Amino acid sequence: MIPIAKRGWWDGPWPWLAYLLFYPLPWIWTAPSVEALYGSALGMALFVPAYLLAFQADGRRMIVISAFIVALGFALSPLGAGWTTLSIYAGLLLGRLRPMRHAVMAVILVASLTSLWGAMLEQSFFAIGLSVLLIVMTGMGSASREAFYDRTVALLSTQEEVRRLAGTAERERMVRDLHDVVGRTLTLIAIKSDLAGKLVSRDPAAAQKETGAIGQIARSGLTEIRAALSGQLGGSLVHELQASVDALGAAGIDVQVTGDAAPLPRDASAILAMALREAVTNTIRHSQARSCAIAISQDDSHARLAVTDDGISDGNPDSDGSGLRGMRQRLAAAGGSLALAPNRPGLRLEAWVPA
Incomplete structure (x- = not known):
C-alpha cells in the first residue's frame, strides 16, 4: 500500500x-x-x-x-x-x-x-x-x-x-539459505543413518560412532539454520571444502581437491562456499557418482570453483529447481555467474565471482 x-x-x-x-x-x-x-x-x-x-x-x-x-x-x-x-x-x-x-x-x-x-x-x-x-x-x-x-x-x-523489495529479497535469501542448510543436513543424516543401520549388527562400536556423528550433524545443522534466519550464514570456502570432503566420503564418493581456497577474498570465499555446498549436496543426492573432483582457482579478476562428477548428468532433478536458481541468484548478485555442462559421464558445474 x-x-x-x-x-x-x-x-x-x-x-x-x-x-x-x-x-x-x-x-x-x-x-x-x-x-x-x-x-x-x-x-x-x-x-x-x-x-x-x-x-x-x-x-x-x-x-x-x-x-x-x-x-x-x-x-x-x-x-x-x-x-x-x-x-x-x-x-x-x-x-x-x-x-x-x-x-x-x-x-x-x-x-x-x-x-x-x-x-x-x-x-x-x-x-x-x-x-x-x-x-x-x-x-x-x-x-x-x-x-x-x-x-x-x-x-x-x-x-x-524499497521496503517491499527489501522484504522480498530477505525472504528469498532465507529460502535459499534454508534450502542449502536443510538439504545438506538431512542428506548427511540419511546417509549416516543408513550406514549406522548396516553396522549395528556386525560392528556395534562403529555404529555407535556413526550415531554420534548424526547427533553432531543435527546440532551443526540447527546452528546453521539459526544463522540463516538471522542473516549470518556464509562461512569460508576452506571450512566448507573440508565439510564437503567429509560428506562425499560418508556417501562413498571418492573426492579429489585441487587448488587452495585460503588466499581467496572473504566475500568471494563465502559465496563460493555456498555454491560448493549446493553442488556437493546435489552430487550426493542425485548423481549416483563414484567420484567427484573439486577445483579452486583465482586470477587477477575472478575466483573460480569447479565441481565435476562422473554420475548421471541428465538425471539431476534439481537442475531447474530452487537450489541452482538460488545459487545463480547469489552469484549474479555478486557480479558472478554459473555454468553447467555435461562431463560424459557426469556433470561439470563452474561458478565464478569477482575477486
Missing part, C-alpha cells in the same frame, strides 16, 4: 481567508455606500462557499469555480472595494492544477484578465500592478507547494517500494 503524505490544517482553505482583509481596504479612504455594503455582503456570501468547495475539487470543476470567482470579482468592481482580492483567490486555486504547466498558464491568464479589467475601469497603474503581483505570487506559491507535496508522495511511494 502506497503511503499518503498528510496535509496539515495550514494547507487547507482557512488560513488563506486572511486575504479578505484586502477587500474593504479602499473603504478606509472612501466610505462605502449602503448599496456597496449590501452588494459586497451578497458577493462574499457567494464567494466563501464556492472557495471552500474549490478546495475539494480538481480538474475541470476547479477551473469552473475559479472562473466564477473571477467573474464575481469583476461584478463587484463598481462597488469601490478591493475586487482584485477575488482574482488572488482564483490564482491560489488554479495554482493547484496538475500538470504544473496548466497551473502556470491559468494563473497568467487570471493575472492578464484582471489587469485588462482594471485598465478598462481606469484604475491606477500602481493598484493594478500590485494586484497582478499578488495574483502571480500566490498562484506560483500554490503551484510550488503542490509540486512539493507531489514529490513527497513520490518519495514515500519509492520508500515503500
Whole structure:
C-alpha cells in the first residue's frame, strides 16, 4: 500500500481567508455606500462557499469555480472595494492544477484578465500592478507547494517500494539459505543413518560412532539454520571444502581437491562456499557418482570453483529447481555467474565471482 503524505490544517482553505482583509481596504479612504455594503455582503456570501468547495475539487470543476470567482470579482468592481482580492483567490486555486504547466498558464491568464479589467475601469497603474503581483505570487506559491507535496508522495511511494523489495529479497535469501542448510543436513543424516543401520549388527562400536556423528550433524545443522534466519550464514570456502570432503566420503564418493581456497577474498570465499555446498549436496543426492573432483582457482579478476562428477548428468532433478536458481541468484548478485555442462559421464558445474 502506497503511503499518503498528510496535509496539515495550514494547507487547507482557512488560513488563506486572511486575504479578505484586502477587500474593504479602499473603504478606509472612501466610505462605502449602503448599496456597496449590501452588494459586497451578497458577493462574499457567494464567494466563501464556492472557495471552500474549490478546495475539494480538481480538474475541470476547479477551473469552473475559479472562473466564477473571477467573474464575481469583476461584478463587484463598481462597488469601490478591493475586487482584485477575488482574482488572488482564483490564482491560489488554479495554482493547484496538475500538470504544473496548466497551473502556470491559468494563473497568467487570471493575472492578464484582471489587469485588462482594471485598465478598462481606469484604475491606477500602481493598484493594478500590485494586484497582478499578488495574483502571480500566490498562484506560483500554490503551484510550488503542490509540486512539493507531489514529490513527497513520490518519495514515500519509492520508500515503500524499497521496503517491499527489501522484504522480498530477505525472504528469498532465507529460502535459499534454508534450502542449502536443510538439504545438506538431512542428506548427511540419511546417509549416516543408513550406514549406522548396516553396522549395528556386525560392528556395534562403529555404529555407535556413526550415531554420534548424526547427533553432531543435527546440532551443526540447527546452528546453521539459526544463522540463516538471522542473516549470518556464509562461512569460508576452506571450512566448507573440508565439510564437503567429509560428506562425499560418508556417501562413498571418492573426492579429489585441487587448488587452495585460503588466499581467496572473504566475500568471494563465502559465496563460493555456498555454491560448493549446493553442488556437493546435489552430487550426493542425485548423481549416483563414484567420484567427484573439486577445483579452486583465482586470477587477477575472478575466483573460480569447479565441481565435476562422473554420475548421471541428465538425471539431476534439481537442475531447474530452487537450489541452482538460488545459487545463480547469489552469484549474479555478486557480479558472478554459473555454468553447467555435461562431463560424459557426469556433470561439470563452474561458478565464478569477482575477486
